Amino acid sequence: xxxxxxxxxxxxxxxxxxxxxxxxxxxxxxxxxxxxxxxxxxxxxxxxxxxxxxxxxxxxxxxxxxxxxxxxxxxxxxxxxxxxxxxxxxxxxxxxxxxxxxxxxxxxxxxxxxxxxxxxxxxxxxxxxxxxxxxxxxxxxxxxxxxxxxxxxxxxxxxxxxxxxxxxxxxxxxxxxxxxxxxxxxxxxxxxxxxxxxxxxxxxxxxxxxxxxxxxxxxxxxxxxxxxxxxxxxxx
Numbered sequence: 666x667x668x669x670x671x672x673x674x675x676x677x678x679x680x681x682x683x684x685x686x687x688x689x690x691x692x693x694x695x696x697x698x699x700x701x702x703x704x705x706x707x708x709x710x711x712x713x714x715x716x717x718x719x720x721x722x723x724x725x726x727x728x729x730x731x732x733x734x735x736x737x738x739x740x741x742x743x744x745x746x747x748x749x750x751x752x753x754x755x756x757x758x759x760x761x762x763x764x765x766x767x768x769x770x771x772x773x774x775x776x777x778x779x780x781x782x783x784x785x786x787x788x789x790x791x792x793x794x795x796x797x798x799x800x801x802x803x804x805x806x807x808x809x810x811x812x813x814x815x816x817x818x819x820x821x822x823x824x825x826x827x828x829x830x831x832x833x834x835x836x837x838x839x840x841x842x843x844x845x846x847x848x849x850x851x852x853x854x855x856x857x858x859x860x861x862x863x864x865x866x867x868x869x870x871x872x873x874x875x876x877x878x879x880x881x882x883x884x885x886x887x888x889x890x891x892x893x894x895x896x897x898x899x900x901x
Contacts (some may be wrong), residue, residue, distance in 0.1 A: 666727065667692050668692055668820070669691040669854070670690045671688060672688050672691075672722055672723040672725070673687075673688060674710070674721070675721040675722055676718055684705075684706045684720070686876075687706065687710065687876065687878060688807065689871050689881070690856055691852060694745045694794075694847075694851070695869070696866060697804070697854050697870070697871070698863035698864070698867030698870040699871045699873060700779065700856075700858065700859075700860045700863050700873070701874060705873040705875065706873050707857075708825050709825045711746055711748075711801065712747070714744065715739055716734060716735060720732065727743065733868040734852075739767060740742075740769060744817065745815075745817045745819035745821070745823065746814070746825070746894065747811055747813075748812040748825045749826060751806050751809070751810040752810070756798075758798065759790050759801070760795065762812075763780060764782060765813065765816075766812070766815070767816045768820070769817070770818055776816070786842055786845055787812055789805055790805070790808055790809060790812055803830050803835070804831050804835035804838065804839070807831065807835075808842070809825055810853065819851060820852060821851075821853075823853075823854045824855045827874075829856070840862065840865065843855070860893075866873040867884055870883075872893070
């Protein structure tokens, strides 16, 4: 049984169709990427899974339909959404932002262990734990956003455009961090406009076009696909 199944998902913004019958699945401990141009529906997909926008269709988590659950119940089930543009509490310290990630949790001992793991993954956050979130660099803010998401205790971590606005050096640091998160046993769904980064990270990739899946396959197969190379890498 897949960890996550999305079936015939449809989302409207007024009369505009953002998702038009999108279907995908994700197995436990798998890393899957979703790429596509602006307006293809990538961020809307994550917002629909998180119950932040109304949607038609079915979303199943471990076989249970969750498409009518409110957002806080989605979080309690272990589906954690790290949003586009970070959305930090900029007037809170790094430590306070991380504490907010664990707001709904009761397992205090495990929270302490998770905080240690976040600081091990991104040491700069421990160095700056008393610094305000809004004063961090863009790359450090992205680390904090991911760290805050990890403090929620996810089974499924959904990352929306984590490389947006970052330098090539910071992107490479972030890629290694995301790989470490996945290798620790988490399931990861990553949405990106950077196709190269996504194909490097994910085992399988869905390419969205006009709100639905245009292509889907293993990353290596898509890297060798002439149409994908032409459109996304300007090759051929």
